[in-house]
Amino acid sequence: MKVAVLSPVAWRTPPRHYGPWEQVASNIAEGLVKLGVDVSLFATGDSITAGRLQSVCATGYExxxxxxxxxxxxxxISNLMERAGEFDIIHNNFDFLPLTYSGLISTPVITTIHGFSSPKIVPVYKKYNNRGHYVSISNSDRSPELDYIATVYNGLNTAQFEFNDKPEDYLLYFGRIHHDKGTVEAIEIAKKSNRKLLIAGLVQDANYFKEKVEPHLNDNITYLGNAEPAQRNDLLRNAYALLHPINFNEPFGMSVAESMLCGTPVIAFNRGSMPELIQDKKTGFLVNNINEAVEAIDKVKNINRKACRQWSESQFSREKMVADYLALYEKILG
Known part of the structure; x- marks a missing residue:
């Protein structure tokens, strides 16, 4: 089987810092290669893969x-689509634009929908409903107007995340610095619980950071910048708990799965995919507001960190994700 994996070209695949879609595309490609599948990864020229790398640019536009x-x-996208006949199947991890070529080629296209940036993009998916093969990354992130062949949870390279049963006492916020992700709420939770908070992530909204986050930074609330994989591992594994007080219905939440892989429980606002990712009171706590999050911090000591690791490994490993996708490829190809 010859598979083309289409990754975005905003960042390197896999990303140096931020780039969740690139990370998933990388995990799919490398997982398939490990199983002996012939894989071509369409990504930036500086991307790293054990498969064949195909690129039109040296680096990503970000x-x-x-x-x-x-x-x-x-x-x-055209670089892949003009060569579509070389592949048995195309795995699109690059949103709706590649679908506009799918009526012009005979190679089937499976599309992982990594979330909807706006309801305005749904008409493109609707147009190719009968031709496309759509996969959601959580049951919560589905449009009633689309047909799906499966839900496949994002899978992580579990070897990159070390388990730790003896954490330090700081709380961690790990993600984009943006209202959607609840950076300000995390600060509020830390202050109310008198805990140290480390913040790591890409500043996606500079005004939000300057006006709402920066004034609160001090010895107890520290912004570390954008964490590289090695630093990410240390931050997650040594944290007492990860705070994930989101203000939107998040389609997945990679840092939640990553945190639990390290044994670190997650306190998250109960929205979007969070009930699918977190086992309430077993691997973390699903809460509705800041005060409930503060109360949950006292209960974190009752969580078995090993249970967090086992749960995340069983649900969100690269091996499980790739096996699920391989089964879908075979189903599509008949």
Whole structure:
């Protein structure tokens, strides 16, 4: 079987820091290669893969801002689609734009929908409902207007996340610095519980950071910048708990699965996919507001960190994800 995995070209695949779609595309490609599948990864030229790398640009447009994002995306997607006949199946991890080529090629396209940036993109998915093969990354993140062949949870390379049964006493916020992700709420929870908070992640909203986050930074509330994989592992495994007080219906939440892999429980607002990721009172706590989150911090000591690791490994491993996708490829190809 010859598989083309289409990754975005905003960041390197796998990403150096931020890039969840690139990370999932990488995990799919490398997991397939390990199983002996012939894989071509369409990504940036600096990407790393054990498969064949196909690229139209040296680096991603977020890492080299002299490039025009739309132009790069068009060149990137067309590079694959004009060679579609070389592959048995195309695995699209790059949103709705590649679907506009799918009526012009005979190679089947399976699309992992990594979330809806806006309801305005749904008509493109609807147009190719009968032709496309759509996969959701959680049961919560499905449009009633679309047909899905499966839900496949994002899978992680579990070897990259070390288990730790003896954490330090700090709380961790790990994710984009943005209202959606609840950075300010995490600060409020830490203050009310008199706990140290470490914040790591990409500043996606500079005004939000400057006005709402920066004024609160001190010895107890520290912003560390964007964490690299090695630093991410240390931050997650040594944390007392991960705070995930989201203000939107998050489709998945990679840091939640990563945290539990390290044995670190998660306190999350009960929205979106969180009830699918977290076993309430077993691997963390699903709460509805800041005060409930503060109360949950006192109960974290009752969580078995080993249970967190076992749960996350059983549900969110690269091996499980790749096996699920391989079964879907075979089903589509008949």
């Amino acid at each position: 890492e080299d801002r002299s490039q025009d994002a739309k132009v790069l995306e068009c060149l990137h």
